[in-house]
Amino acid sequence: xxxxxxxxxxxxxxxxxxxxxxxxxxxxxxxxxxxxxxxxxxxxxxxxxxxxxxxxxxxxxxxxxxxxxxxxxxxxxxxxxxxxxxxxxxxxxxxxxxxxxxxxxxxxxxxxxxxxxxxxxxxxxxxxxxxxxxxxxxxxxxxxxxxxxxxxxxxxxxxxxxxxxxx
Amino acid sequence: xxxxxxxxxxxxxxxxxxxxxxxxxxxxxxxxxxxxxxxxxxxxxxxxxxxxxxxxxxxxxxxxxxxxxxxxxxxxxxxxxxxxxxxxxxxxxxxxxxxxxxxxxxxxxxxxxxxxxxxxxxxxxxxxxxxxxxxxxxxxxxxxxxxxxxxxxxxxxxxxxxxxxxxxxxxxxxxxxxxxxxxxxxxxxxxxxxxxxxxxxxxxxxxxxxxxxxxxxxxxxxxxxxxxxxxxxxxxxxxxxxxxxxxxxxxxxxxxxxxxxxxxxxxxxxxxxxxxxxxxxxxxxxxxxxxxxxxxxxxxxxxxxxxxxxxxxxxxxxxxxxxxxxxxxxxxxxxxxxxxx
Amino acid sequence: xxxxxxxxxxxxxxxxxxxxxxxxxxxxxxxxxxxxxxxxxxxxxxxxxxxxxxxxxxxxxxxxxxxxxxxxxxxxxxxxxxxxxxxxxxxxxxxxxxxxxxxxxxxxxxxxxxxxxxxxxxxxxxxxxxxxxxxxxxxxxxxxxxxxxxxxxxxxxxxxxxxxxxxxxxxxxxxxxxxxxxxxxxxxxxxxxxxxxxxxxxxxxxxxxxxxxxxxxxxxxxxxxxxxxxxxxxxxxxxxxxxxxxxxxxxxxxxxxxxxxxxxxxxxxxxxxxxxxxxxxxxxxxxxxxxxxxxxxxxxxxxxxxxxxxxxxxxxxxxxxxxxxxxxxxxxxxxxxxxxxxxxxxxxxxxxxxxxxxxxxxxxxxxxxxxxxxxxxxxxxxxxxxxxxxxxxxxxxxxxxxxxxxxxxxxxxxxxxxxxxxxxxxxxxxxxxxxxxxxxxxxxxxxxxxxxxxxxxxxxxxxxxxxxxxxxxxxxx
Numbered sequence: 001x002x003x004x005x006x007x008x009x010x011x012x013x014x015x016x017x018x019x020x021x022x023x024x025x026x027x028x029x030x031x032x033x034x035x036x037x038x039x040x041x042x043x044x045x046x047x048x049x050x051x052x053x054x055x056x057x058x059x060x061x062x063x064x065x066x067x068x069x070x071x072x073x074x075x076x077x078x079x080x081x082x083x084x085x086x087x088x089x090x091x092x093x094x095x096x097x098x099x100x101x102x103x104x105x106x107x108x109x110x111x112x113x114x115x116x117x118x119x120x121x122x123x124x125x126x127x128x129x130x131x132x133x134x135x136x137x138x139x140x141x142x143x144x145x146x147x148x149x150x151x152x153x154x155x156x157x158x159x160x161x162x163x164x165x166x167x
Numbered sequence: 168x169x170x171x172x173x174x175x176x177x178x179x180x181x182x183x184x185x186x187x188x189x190x191x192x193x194x195x196x197x198x199x200x201x202x203x204x205x206x207x208x209x210x211x212x213x214x215x216x217x218x219x220x221x222x223x224x225x226x227x228x229x230x231x232x233x234x235x236x237x238x239x240x241x242x243x244x245x246x247x248x249x250x251x252x253x254x255x256x257x258x259x260x261x262x263x264x265x266x267x268x269x270x271x272x273x274x275x276x277x278x279x280x281x282x283x284x285x286x287x288x289x290x291x292x293x294x295x296x297x298x299x300x301x302x303x304x305x306x307x308x309x310x311x312x313x314x315x316x317x318x319x320x321x322x323x324x325x326x327x328x329x330x331x332x333x334x335x336x337x338x339x340x341x342x343x344x345x346x347x348x349x350x351x352x353x354x355x356x357x358x359x360x361x362x363x364x365x366x367x368x369x370x371x372x373x374x375x376x377x378x379x380x381x382x383x384x385x386x387x388x389x390x391x392x393x394x395x396x397x398x399x400x401x402x403x404x405x406x407x408x409x410x411x412x413x414x415x416x417x418x419x420x421x422x423x424x425x426x427x428x429x430x431x432x433x434x435x436x437x438x439x440x441x442x443x444x445x446x447x448x449x450x451x452x453x454x455x456x457x458x459x460x461x462x463x464x465x466x467x468x469x470x471x472x473x474x475x476x477x478x479x480x481x482x483x484x485x486x487x488x489x490x491x492x493x494x495x496x497x498x499x500x501x502x503x504x505x506x507x508x
Numbered sequence: 509x510x511x512x513x514x515x516x517x518x519x520x521x522x523x524x525x526x527x528x529x530x531x532x533x534x535x536x537x538x539x540x541x542x543x544x545x546x547x548x549x550x551x552x553x554x555x556x557x558x559x560x561x562x563x564x565x566x567x568x569x570x571x572x573x574x575x576x577x578x579x580x581x582x583x584x585x586x587x588x589x590x591x592x593x594x595x596x597x598x599x600x601x602x603x604x605x606x607x608x609x610x611x612x613x614x615x616x617x618x619x620x621x622x623x624x625x626x627x628x629x630x631x632x633x634x635x636x637x638x639x640x641x642x643x644x645x646x647x648x649x650x651x652x653x654x655x656x657x658x659x660x661x662x663x664x665x666x667x668x669x670x671x672x673x674x675x676x677x678x679x680x681x682x683x684x685x686x687x688x689x690x691x692x693x694x695x696x697x698x699x700x701x702x703x704x705x706x707x708x709x710x711x712x713x714x715x716x717x718x719x720x721x722x723x724x725x726x727x728x729x730x731x732x733x734x735x736x737x738x739x740x741x742x743x744x745x746x747x748x749x750x751x752x753x754x755x756x757x758x759x760x761x762x763x764x765x766x767x768x769x770x771x772x773x774x775x776x777x778x779x780x781x782x783x784x785x786x787x788x789x790x791x792x793x794x795x796x797x798x799x800x801x802x803x804x805x806x807x808x809x810x811x812x813x814x815x816x817x818x819x820x821x822x823x824x825x826x827x828x829x830x831x832x833x834x835x836x837x838x839x840x841x842x843x844x845x846x847x848x849x850x851x852x853x854x855x856x857x858x859x860x861x862x863x864x865x866x867x868x869x870x871x872x873x874x875x876x877x878x879x880x881x882x883x884x885x886x887x888x889x890x891x892x893x894x895x896x897x898x899x900x901x902x903x904x905x906x907x908x909x910x911x912x913x914x915x916x917x918x919x920x921x922x923x924x925x926x927x928x929x930x931x932x933x934x935x936x937x938x939x940x941x942x943x944x945x946x947x948x949x950x951x952x953x954x955x956x957x958x959x960x961x962x963x964x965x966x967x968x969x970x971x972x973x974x975x976x977x978x979x980x981x982x983x984x985x
Contacts, residue, residue: 027242027245027307028244028245031245031248031300031304034300038297050284050285050286050289051286051289054286054289054290054292054293055289057293057294057296057297058289058292058293058296061293061296061297062292062293062295062296062297062299062329063296063326063329066296066299066300066303066322066326067326069300069303069304069307069322070303070319070322070323073303073307073315073318073319074319104712104715106708107708107709107711107712108682108708108709108712110706110708110709112685112709114705114706129285130285130286130346139570140570140572141572141632142569142570142572143517143569143570143572143573143633144572144630144632144633144636147624147633147636147637147640148636150524150617150620150640151636151639151640151643154614154617154640154643154644154647155643157531157610157613157614157647158614158643158644158646158647161610161614161647162647162650162653162662
C-alpha cells in the first residue's frame, strides 16, 4: 500500500514537474507546480514526517506559490510562442545544457542508487516531528536559525524599501 | 492491516461529518436569511415548508436546473478547476476536528473525529492556505476585470490575515503543548478554557476568521457595490453553488476551530463526560454543536449589523494592528511560561 | 550555547546592533540625516576593536563556525572595506539627497554576511552567509528606484543571483546526500576515508558549489551580469559590490578547498585552470574596448578574479597566503578607484567616460594622483602593492608547477596595462575640456590615506601584511 502510494505520488510529482517546464502557459505552470508540491507533501506524509509535509504545503504551496500566481496574473504573461528554425541560438544552448545535465546525472545516479539500497528499512519513529525539529533548530542549528531570521528581516526591509518609501 | 471494525468506524464517521457539514450549510443558508429578515424587520423566506424549512432544498434544485454558462473569454481548464479547488479543501478541513468525547462501542474506544493526525492544527492551516488558489484562479480564469479584482483582493487578504491567525494559534500551542486538537481540548478540560488564558489570541483569532472566510466586515472580495460579485461574478448554476457552499463550509469549520481552540471543544465545564457513558458522549456532542452554533450565529449577526471595511483599512488592521498584537501575545505567553518554569 | 559562543560572534553582533539602531533612527528622525554616517562608522569601529581585542580561535555554536587568524584577517578587510564604502557614500548620498538609514543598515547586514561566510565551518552557514551578503546587495543595486538603469541592475543581479543560489543549494544537497552531513570536518573525514556513497556525487556537489561561488566572484563564463550590474548600480554601491562579495566568496572558497576538498584536487584542477584562464583573458580583452569607467573597472574586476582563482588552484599555504594578500590589496584599491569615480561623476550618471577625465590633474591633483595610484596598482606596476601581490600569487603557482598558467597570466597583465593607462594619460597629458570643478570632500580623505598606505606603503614595505597574511594562511591548514 505505502509503496504503491509512493510510486503514485512520485509519478505525479515528476509528471507535474515536467508539465511545469514543458508547457507554454505560465499560469498552468504555476498550478502544476502547486500540484507537484502537494505530491511532495504526500511523500513526506508517507515517510511519517508529518510536520515537514504540513510545512511543505503551508509554506510552499500555501504562501510562496500564491505570490507566484499573483505575479503571473498581474504581469499578464502571455503563453510562449514556439520558435521556428533549427539554427536558433536557444536550441544550441538547450543542447549544451542537456549534455551537461546528463553528465551531472551520470555522476549522481550511482550514488543515488546506492543511497536507496543502503538505507535500512526501519527508521526512527519520531524523525521529522515537531519536537525533534524544534530541538535541532534551537540547539545544534541555533546559529543558522538566527541567521536565517536575519536574512528574512533583511529581505523584508529591502522589499518595503524598494516598493514603498513612505509607510 | 486495518481491521474491519476500524474501517467501518472511519467510513461511518466520514459520512456523518460530510452529511453533518452539508446539513449545517443548509441550515446556515436559511438562518442567514431568516436572521437578516428579523434584523431588517421583515420576514425572509417562509413559504417552502413549515416556516421556510425546505427553502435550502428548493435553492439546491434551482441551482441544479439552471443553465451553466462558461464565458467565451474564460480560460476553460482553470475556470472548471477553480470551484473544485475551493470546494475540496473546504470539505476536507473538518476531518481533524473532534466533535465529541471518545465513545466506547463493543469494548473499543472510538474517537469522534475523522482523523487524529499529530499535526492537526497545521493540517487546518495548510488546507486554509490552499483554499486561496480557488479564489485566485476563479478570478483570473473568468477573463473579466471584476472577478480578477476580487481574486487579487482575496489572495492579498487571506495571506495577510493568515499570518495573524497563525501567530494567535501559536500562543495556544505554547500553553497547551500540543499540535493536535485533542491535546488542546484535554488541556482545557484539566485547567479551564483557553479563552481565560489567551484572551488576546482569541480576540485576534475571532477577527481573522471573519477575514479568512471572506465575511463581512471583511468581504472585500465580493463587495457587490464595487465588484458586482467578486471572484465568482462569471459563475453560474452549480459551479456558483460550489463557491457558495464552500464559503459556508469554511464558516462552519472556522467556528468549530474557534470552539476547539478557546472554548474547550466538546467539553462541558464541571462535568466528567467519561463517567456518564453514552449520555456523556451525547452531552459532549450537543455542547460542541451548541458552541459552534453560537459562533455561526455571531457570523450572521455581524454580517447584518456592521458595515464593510475599506480595503486600505483592512490591510492596515491586519498588518499594523493584528500582526504586532499577535507577536506581542506570543512574546507575553513565552515570558509567562518562562517565569513559571 | 554559552557566553563563549556569543563572544565569538561579538563583532557581528555589534554590527547588527548598529544596523538596527540606524533603522530605528531612520524611523524616528527627520531629514537631513547627516549624522547617520557617524553612527555607522562608530559601529564598525567598535566591531574592529572587538575583532582585534578578542583573539578567539576554535569552533563555536556546535561546530557551525570556526574562528582563526584567517577569519580575523577577513574580518579586518571586511571592516576596512565597509568603512571606506561609507566614506565614499556620504557625499554621494548627500548630492542625490537620498541619505537614509536603510542604506547604511543594509551594507552593515552585508558585512555580517561576509564575516560569517569566512567563519563558516558548515555548508549551511556558508550558504546563509552568502545569502546575507547577497540580498542587501540586490536591494542596494536598485537603490535609486527612479533610475531605470538602477532598476535593471537590481533585477538582473537578483534573478541571476537567485539562479546561482539554486546551484549552490543543489550542490549542498548532493554533498549531504553523499556524506550525510554538512559539517566541513565530517565531509573532509568522509572524503579522506572514502566513506561517501559515491565520489561522483560528492564531486558533482562540489562542482555545483563552484558555480555558485564563480557567480559571486564573477568568474567567466558566470561574469555576464557583472558589467551591467556594476554600471547600473549607484557608484558608491558598485565600489562595495565589486569587492565585498569577491573577498567573502574567495575566502569561503579557499577555506572550503583547503579544509575539505584538497584531497580531490586531481579531479577538479583542470576546471579551475580553465576558469582562471578564461576569466582573466575575457576580462582583460573586453576591458580594452570599454569607454565607460564603471564598465572598464567591472571587467578589470573580472580579470582580477581570474588571477585570484590561481591562488585557489595552487592550494599550498604559499598559494593561500598569496590569495589573501592579493585579496587585501585588490579590494582596497578597487574600492577606492570606484569611490573616486563616484566623486568625478556628475548627476544623471554623466562623466563616466574616459574623456571626462581629461585634465583632471589640473582640476584636482589629489583625486588624479590617487586614481592614478589605484590604477597603477591594479595594473601591477613595480613599486605598488599590486605588483607585490601578483608576484606572491604567481610565484606560488610556479612552485606548484603551473608554469603555463603563470605565463598566460603575465601576458594578461601586460595587456591590462593598456586600459589602465588610458585614464592616467587622459588625466595627466590632456587638457581639460570644461571648467567644471571636481572637489574632494574632506570625509573621503581617510579612504585615500588608506589607499596610499596599502597601494604604495605595502608595495614598498610589504612585511606587516605579509606577517599577518602568512599566519592567517597557516591557520587554515
